[in-house]
Amino acid sequence: MKIEFTHQPGNTAATLQLAQGERCTTESGAMIAMSGGLDIETTTHKRGKGGLLKAAKRLLGGESFFLNHFSARQGAGEVVLGTALAGDMMAYRVDGDALMVQAGSFVACEEGVEIDTSWQGFKNLLSGESLFWLKLSGRGQVVLSAFGAIYPIEVDGEHIVDTGHIVAFQESLDFSLTKAGKSWLHSMLGGEGLVCKFKGRGTVWCQSHNPGSFGLSLRPTLKRRK
Amino acid sequence: MQAQIRGSDAFSYLAVTLEPGESVIAESDAMSSMAADLDLQARMNGGLIAGLLRKYLAGESLFVSVFKNNTPAARSMTLVQPTPGGIRALDLHNDTFYLQPGAYLASTEGIKLGLGFAGFVSWIAGEGLFRTVVSGSGTVWYGAYGALLDKQVDGEYIVDSSHLVAYEPGIKLKLQLAGGLFSSFFGGEGLVTRVTGRGRIVVQTRSLTGLTGWINPKLR
Numbered sequence: 241m242k243i244e245f246t247h248q249p250g251n252t253a254a255t256l257q258l259a260q261g262e263r264c265t266t267e268s269g270a271m272i273a274m275s276g277g278l279d280i281e282t283t284t285h286k287r288g289k290g291g292l293l294k295a296a297k298r299l300l301g302g303e304s305f306f307l308n309h310f311s312a313r314q315g316a317g318e319v320v321l322g323t324a325l326a327g328d329m330m331a332y333r334v335d336g337d338a339l340m341v342q343a344g345s346f347v348a349c350e351e352g353v354e355i356d357t358s359w360q361g362f363k364n365l366l367s368g369e370s371l372f373w374l375k376l377s378g379r380g381q382v383v384l385s386a387f388g389a390i391y392p393i394e395v396d397g398e399h400i401v402d403t404g405h406i407v408a409f410q411e412s413l414d415f416s417l418t419k420a421g422k423s424w425l426h427s428m429l430g431g432e433g434l435v436c437k438f439k440g441r442g443t444v445w446c447q448s449h450n451p452g453s454f455g456l457s458l459r460p461t462l463k464r465r466k
Numbered sequence: 467m468q469a470q471i472r473g474s475d476a477f478s479y480l481a482v483t484l485e486p487g488e489s490v491i492a493e494s495d496a497m498s499s500m501a502a503d504l505d506l507q508a509r510m511n512g513g514l515i516a517g518l519l520r521k522y523l524a525g526e527s528l529f530v531s532v533f534k535n536n537t538p539a540a541r542s543m544t545l546v547q548p549t550p551g552g553i554r555a556l557d558l559h560n561d562t563f564y565l566q567p568g569a570y571l572a573s574t575e576g577i578k579l580g581l582g583f584a585g586f587v588s589w590i591a592g593e594g595l596f597r598t599v600v601s602g603s604g605t606v607w608y609g610a611y612g613a614l615l616d617k618q619v620d621g622e623y624i625v626d627s628s629h630l631v632a633y634e635p636g637i638k639l640k641l642q643l644a645g646g647l648f649s650s651f652f653g654g655e656g657l658v659t660r661v662t663g664r665g666r667i668v669v670q671t672r673s674l675t676g677l678t679g680w681i682n683p684k685l686r
Contacts, residue, residue: 250476326550327477388550389473398502405498420497421506421533429508430531431494437502446499446544448479453495453548457568461678463685 241350243383249328249390254321254383256348258312265355266321266348268306275317281309307355321347323385325451330390330407331383338377338411341384344451345407350380375411384408386447387454393444400435404450410442467574469605471553475613478553479546480572484535491579492545492572494527500543507532511579519581519596530579545572547609551670554614556606556632565598565632569608576604587641588659608632612672619667625659628673634665 241264242257253272256264268282284306310319323329332339334353349355356375376382384390386407393399395413400420409415418437419427427433438444467490468483479498482490491509508529518528535541547553553571556563564582573579580599589595600606610631617623619637630639640660661667 249474388477388546389479391472391479391544393499399499400502401499402497420500421504423506426506426508426531429529430497430506431508431527431529432497432506432531433495435497444499448473448477448498448544448546449550450498450546450548454550457548457674458678458681461675461682463678463682 241381243331243381245329245331249388250326252322252327252329252385254329254347256310256319256321256383258310258317258319260312260315263309263311263351264319264348265351265353266308266310266319267346268308270321270323270347271308271310271319272322273320274310275312275319277312277314278317278319279311279313281311283307283309319348321383323347325385325387327386327388327447327449328390329383329385330445331381332408333381334376335379336377338375339382339408340411341374341376341382341408342406343372343374345384345386345447346374346376347383347385349376349382352378352380353382354378384445386445387451388448391446391448393446394442395438395444396441397439399438399444401438401444401446402432402435402450404452405446405448406436407445407447409438409444412440413442413444414439469555469607471555471607475552477550478609479544480553480607481542481544482572483540483542484533485540486535486538489532489534489575490543490545490572491575491577492531492533493547493570494529494531496545496547496571497531497533498544498546500533501537501541503537504541504543505534505536507534545607547571549609549611549674551610551612551672552614553607553609554632554668556600556608558600558603558606560603562599562601562635563606563632564635564637565600565606565608566630567597569610569631570598570600571607571609573600573606574604576602577606578602585639588639610668610670611674612670615669615671617667617669618665619661620664621662623661623667625661625667625669626673627657627659628675629669629671630659630661630667631670632668633661634667636665637661637663637667 420432582599584597
């Protein structure tokens with residue numbers, strides 16, 4: 241599979257070129273355009289493993305994470321992908337390691353990549369932001385998107401990232417939800433609240449803007465939901 | 467201190483490196499990432515009364531965060547405003563600058579943050595009853611929704627409501643209709659702000675009320 245990004249960073253689109261016989265998996269709303277000859281299949285999980293029970297469990301959990309699987313059975317083809325929020329995209333190759341991805345940032349992956357949605361991550365901890373995480377492992381390329389620009393932070397020691405700014409991070413990093421600075425009071429008063437602290441060695445990819453904060457800034461002038 | 471505006475015009479963010487002993491003051495919730503051993507202290511923004519006024523009248527927060535590097539080596543952090551758009555750095559040398567509600571992002575220690583009454587004209591024009599007054603010596607960073615345009619005004623200039631981001635003290639705001647009665651209300655421009663005087667103004671290319679105004683009719 242070949243990945244090409246165009247119109248970065250404002251209106252990024254990813255074009256995936258599939259050779260005959262290749263397959264890719266995308267987040268359900270991401271497809272903008274595609275070749276006519278491709279087959280599509282929709283599941284709530286990894287292709288072939290999306291049991292009814294698992295789907296039910298996910299619906300109960302309030303998650304509606306559907307995946308589309310494109311396959312170039314009859315011949316080569318392409319899929320063009322885009323996202324709802326304006327911003328950049330990036331590619332990453334999983335090669336035996338694992339990548340933790342904030343679900344809203346997942347765009348697509350190759351067939352050899354395993355998607356684990358059962359990873360609880362920060363969920364068991366008190367977090368105002370209901371982030372849902374994917375654990376990507378196996379082998380193959382992955383496409384991720386962001387709200388705004390993407391920048392990597394090479395962690396060697398300890399680094400803090402606001403939860404709303406995380407796109408993905410390598411599994412080699414330990415993480416915990418904590419406060420910014422030394423004092424809980426000051427972290428709360430300073431509006432930072434809970435942040436994610438990464439420990440060890442590895443890369444965190446950040447998005448320059450926080451979708452939640454942007455959403456909240458619209459609230460004062462947005463019409464009330466009836 | 468080193469500060470760099472990165473991420474292109476569309477998605478600017480501020481990357482700051484603090485040397486040992488240095489600090490930077492930032493708007494509440496502006497921190498997106500930081501070295502874990504930087505100290506954060508929430509500081510009432512210019513005292514309780516000024517802080518409360520700033521919160522309820524100028525749309526800013528009651529507290530600002532002070533990030534200080536108490537380690538023996540340089541430490542880095544990133545700051546950003548909630549809306550995608552440009553960021554500007556402004557160096558002040560014992561002078562004053564006005565920021566519209568929500569525009570303030572960060573500043574160095576020598577900058578004083580205050581609240582100024584912007585007048586009813588500003589309020590009616592959708593620019594807020596109060597404005598943030600930054601003064602002193604140092605650097606201020608402010609951000610916007612969309613790109614930032616500069617205009618040196620000498621005399622009169624007209625800005626659509628809710629697009630003004632910042633202006634120099636030599637500028638006064640006046641309210642008026644964009645054109646005649648008809649074009650003002652049917653041309654979608656409505657009320658505009660007439661800025662008069664001499665000085666620089668900064669305008670953002672987008673506005674949040676413009677976006678919500680577009681979304682609202684589509685919501686049920």
